[in-house]
Amino acid sequence: MLKITTVDGGSQKTLVLEGQLTGPWVDEFKKSWDAIRGEFDPGQVVIDLQGVTVISAAGEEALVEVMRQGTNFVSGGVYTGHVVRDLASRHRFRCPKSWFSHRK
Numbered sequence: 321m322l323k324i325t326t327v328d329g330g331s332q333k334t335l336v337l338e339g340q341l342t343g344p345w346v347d348e349f350k351k352s353w354d355a356i357r358g359e360f361d362p363g364q365v366v367i368d369l370q371g372v373t374v375i376s377a378a379g380e381e382a383l384v385e386v387m388r389q390g391t392n393f394v395s396g397g398v399y400t401g402h403v404v405r406d407l408a409s410r411h412r413f414r415c416p417k418s419w420f421s422h423r424k
Contacts, residue, residue: 338371341379369400
């Protein structure tokens with residue numbers, strides 16, 4: 321199961337993901353991403369992965385697509401931090417330190 325919460329920060333939107341980014345939940349994430357992408361430039365969007373416990377290969381592919389578009393991340397935890405670093409490294413994306421900080 322995956323809980324997706326949208327937090328409106330004025331000039332920035334945050335998608336907070338909690339649970340498993342696997343199976344049918346990957347499609348739900350993509351739908352949420354597509355909805356926000358219609359309103360905001362990808363650079364104004366933050367994907368918060370701190371509450372994610374499992375990411376499948378399909379989930380990783382979805383995150384790579386979002387990275388490709390210039391979206392920012394908050395990973396904070398050991399697991400999600402490792403996944404984000406690994407994906408950024410494999411696909412040669414810039415990976416700022418802010419992606420590994422905890423949400424305030």
